[in-house]
Amino acid sequence: KWGYGEEDGPSAWHKSYPIAQGARQSPINIVPEEAVYDSRLPAISLSYDNCTSLTISNNGHSVVVEFEDMDDRSVIQGGPLEDAYRLKQFHFHWGGKNCDGSEHTVRGKTYVSELHLVHWNAVRYRTFGEAAAAPDGLAVLSIFLEKGDEHADLHTITDALYMVKFKGSIANFKGFNPKCLLPPSLRFWTYPGSLTTPPLYESVIWIVLAEPIRVSDKQMGKFRMLLFNAEEEEQTKRMENNFRPPQPLKGRTVRASFK
Numbered sequence: 001k002w003g004y005g006e007e008d009g010p011s012a013w014h015k016s017y018p019i020a021q022g023a024r025q026s027p028i029n030i031v032p033e034e035a036v037y038d039s040r041l042p043a044i045s046l047s048y049d050n051c052t053s054l055t056i057s058n059n060g061h062s063v064v065v066e067f068e069d070m071d072d073r074s075v076i077q078g079g080p081l082e083d084a085y086r087l088k089q090f091h092f093h094w095g096g097k098n099c100d101g102s103e104h105t106v107r108g109k110t111y112v113s114e115l116h117l118v119h120w121n122a123v124r125y126r127t128f129g130e131a132a133a134a135p136d137g138l139a140v141l142s143i144f145l146e147k148g149d150e151h152a153d154l155h156t157i158t159d160a161l162y163m164v165k166f167k168g169s170i171a172n173f174k175g176f177n178p179k180c181l182l183p184p185s186l187r188f189w190t191y192p193g194s195l196t197t198p199p200l201y202e203s204v205i206w207i208v209l210a211e212p213i214r215v216s217d218k219q220m221g222k223f224r225m226l227l228f229n230a231e232e233e234e235q236t237k238r239m240e241n242n243f244r245p246p247q248p249l250k251g252r253t254v255r256a257s258f259k
């Protein structure tokens, strides 16, 4: 199977997943000066007030918070999106003790971590799986985490990580609303891309917020206590550096919602 190590990491994925060298792969390096300001782009609208978080889990690649997505109780719309997309889950990518782990970069700058809020087009597709394989199936809202003071609301997540230390662990995680993780500004860049892990489906409309949120080193240290391995496996592998590096733009246009 695939991972983030020397043998099974991003540079090897193309062997089992040739789309890794496709025309709309993610992440990318965003160059603001080359982004096209589009004044017709509506603002992003997030309706998370009735969202229902269910669980927090360790899938062996990241820590994931899943939501109830049987109706349109929590959706993202506007921006580049034709339809409303349903919130399905969010997860993070991060680095190691002294190195950054964001997936997208801005003028080559990396951030400590990157939060992905994953939504799917339930207007056009019946299931998440079907949407995840369709060109306009998913919309991922990406938020950069920058090193700074403690983030007051991130504690709710970091305090729960001990419950999902091992791959395959899952715990109740009700009542969490991710709107507390948004930065003050919803100014964004948007471009057509892909999942950043195998199967690397080219099914994601990316919406990357320009303004990061700030988190402390101590809070990030708690993410690095998670493990890639299951409890019964003998080798203990710390969960860190679970990010894919930027991929070729291949002629795509990045649009900006701001000048």
Ligand SMILES: Cc1cc(C(C)C)[n+](CCc2cnc[nH]2)c(C(C)C)c1
Binding pocket: 059, 061, 089, 116, 118, 129, 132, 138, 194, 195, 196, 197, 198, 199
């Ligand atoms: C069908 C599928 C969908 C996703 C994400 C977009 C939730 N993911 C995560 C891929 C991803 C993570 N960040 C961006 N893409 C996978 C991985 C767990 C195998 C499978």
Ligand SMILES: [Zn+2]
Binding pocket: 091, 092, 093, 116, 196
């Ligand atoms: Zn992700």
